[in-house]
Amino acid sequence: MNDSKHLYEKTLSTQQIFEGKVIKLRVDEVLLPNGKTAKREIVNHQGAVAVMALTDEGKLVAVRQFRKPLERAIVELPAGKLEPGEEPLACAIRELKEETGYEAETFTHLSLFYTSPGFADELLHLFVATGLKKGESQPDEDEFVDVVELTLEEARELHRSGEIGDAKTVVALFAWESREFYGTK
């Protein structure tokens, strides 16, 4: 079942297109299993962490943030990019504190997934945080967020209206509904 050699695409050449602060872009020419060639457009990203933080009252701590690719603000789990060499858990603790002011007694790993493996290598680590204590938020200099606290029903309503609608937050909502991963609900 794990034998996937016959699907392999060998790199014939690589063209670096762009190197930015968040992503890099390259185009690889690959040799397909049928002997033909194709181009693959590949975005490199250092990976990210998101936190599903649940208060003792069973509310989800989320952030409203303007997303330039969408030209609007959406409500998401607190999240951020991994810094070079940073452990995902350390990043989770840091981002939750920076964006929301919350510190948590317990972080539990919930899931790990590639956001869009067809063109990007971004890997997202998703944690659940409980035992929250509120302090002061410390957003990055170019980061502007509103903190909101939502019941499951409020979060569902925001998903229906389109205000919640990104992969990590949708994973968290389905996980919340499945009730298997933590006691707060």
Place this chain on the structure above:
Amino acid sequence: MNDSKHLYEKTLSTQQIFEGKVIKLRVDEVLLPNGKTAKREIVNHQGAVAVMALTDEGKLVAVRQFRKPLERAIVELPAGKLEPGEEPLACAIRELKEETGYEAETFTHLSLFYTSPGFADELLHLFVATGLKKGESQPDEDEFVDVVELTLEEARELHRSGEIGDAKTVVALFAWESREFYGTK
């Protein structure tokens, strides 16, 4: 709650970097809420559709596919890019048939999410397909996939081992566990 004008980032200038077959890349200079400026790296994608197809025996129809950004094959929901002007449902019917050979009696909308809104506008439409009938698959010329059929337990095991691990498929697994959306389990 919906007032997010104070988070808005106005575009000051746009630099087009790349236009490929799958994605475009541009860098916008934006005016931040605090009056400073910042660069935003933005990937444009035409959007995609994924299908959580469940057989009458309660198995998930998935595809193993080599993903060049990851340099390995992973197991995912059948999925594909929207063609210009294409309805998501028409795309779901087409991609399921092309990649797996299956046709379905019923398609139900399950979720809609941005895969990575920090840098990309890719929107993914996720459908559940039931009442499956097997025919011949017709993959695209540069697409090579193995079709696998998985019980929920087998799918969970592949997620634990890392063979399943992309956003749309993880959403489907959590949805499958939450049992709310369909009768097959």
